[in-house]
Amino acid sequence: MNWFIYEFPKWLKKNLFNTPVNSVVSLFIISLGLKASMYILDWTFLSAVFTGDASTCRESTGFCYPFIKEKFPFIIYGFYPRELIWRPTLAMILLLSSFFYVKEPKRWNKYSLWILSSGFFLFFFLMRGGLFLEVVTNDKWGGLPLTLMLSSIGIIFSYPFGIMLALARRGNLKILKTLSITYIEMIRGVPLISILFMSSVMFPLFLPEGITIDKLLRAQVAIILFVSAYMAEVIRGGLESIDKGQYEASNSLGLSYFQTMRFIIIPQAIRVVIPPTVNTAIGMFKDTSLVLIIALFDLLNTTKSSLKDSDWLGFSVEAYVFVAIIYYVFCYAMSKYANRLEEEFGIKSR
């Protein structure tokens, strides 16, 4: 309280009202901020509808919570059988917990890969069923679990491929180098949508009759192939930044090419490029929403479909705000995590 009376005015004067121009700008921005927050408060709370149905909502100008309540299961789980919804829920919790466990650098050891794999194994087992669980084929999967699956597998697999492509591109072997450059430039020269299209429409035409490859799998592979090219370029940037002396020191100690890369160059290169790597990861998390054009029901597609219910027409703002918040939470978490990693490694190696 004392602080508020004595220090706060000083702080205001020093930071917001120190010159006439600053005072005017501050007042303007503060009034805008107040106005915006009043509007948001009114929309989300004062005029919002908390109970009722579509008609109650239509009479009000505020946010329609009953719509979210009604459509929540469909947006989050898609066409997954309603009575089995505990399974994708548990699947997501287990997968996210395995990420949560593995994310700490101090826990990076030979077991982390096992924990990650078991996270994915349990995820797929719960999603698909089998043994004592009823089987749910993957054309029924959708919503948040699908988005999480496509993006996390995409990120995890594209990383080692990216490293290999980057090493090939910088290596001395002409053939590998040419192949890598061709691959990266071709993939980067084409939008993700067209690669997804090819995977879903053209690719099956080339397969011999009777052989089909699962649509979801094809989409997943397409995403991995696409992101690998971007990861490769990000990692190459890191490789370029490593001083020539590091190679020389490592060689002079007798380490082979692969040992030099594995223990000296790649660990350093990866640390340098944490920010652009996360940038790519966040980008791809959102890009998975493009699978809607090949009729997979990811989070954004379930949201769009929920708007087509004739009983609940006209609540697109609610739906998109809701799904935007979900996307935001995940992207923000990734970005925070990246900051932590940077700090941790920065302190250690400076």
Next chain:
Amino acid sequence: MSENIIEMNKINKWYDDFHVLKDVDLNVKKGEKIVICGPSGSGKSTMIRCINRLEEFQQGSLMVDGININNNIKNIEAVRKDVGMVFQHFNLFPHLTILENLTLAPTRVKRVPKEEAELMAMEYLDLVRIGDQAHKFPGQLSGGQKQRVAIARSLCMRPKVLLFDEPTSALDPEMVKEVLDVMVKLAKEGITMLCVTHEMGFAREVADRVLFMDEGRIVEENNPNDFFDNPKNERTKNFLSQIIH
């Protein structure tokens, strides 16, 4: 023949059109300490970097401890196990602790068990008087400390030959002595050393021979006292008059 650990025979090297090494001949006996000096661009660093094949050469032959250095990667890796190198800019691995910097090569290249490698590493860290810093990262050390760690790191491979490429040139003046002290100590223990440096005091104290290189050739070679007190070659005289104030 057999007591020569390094035999360089008419080595020639070009960077594109630039002739860096011209018919360089050099035999080094086991346990010998050699100091190489000369103006910058004279090829002295390039010459010692040929010995562990950080640089290729186009003509001539080079035997290190009986192994012929050619394009065979097996031979190159074998030689590198026996030849340690200390660089002007230390080139420690910044993402590893001091201890890990030292144990990496023994455990990965020679497959020494981790505990044994760590014991040996601590021994060498004590030798360079830096044992208390083992769990720090290179970024937390001063230049002189880093260079001493670099020396300990190459010792951990128990090399037969140690190459020093201007080990004190990147150091602040007050740190030169602590590094030179360590080098003198090593020299007295009998390891074969080739050292590119302009530290005349060091050369006088430990060198068996001092070489002067200019424009890719070994111009003069002599024992340190005669080399410094009455150089024969005109270019050596010029060079010495410039570095001794």
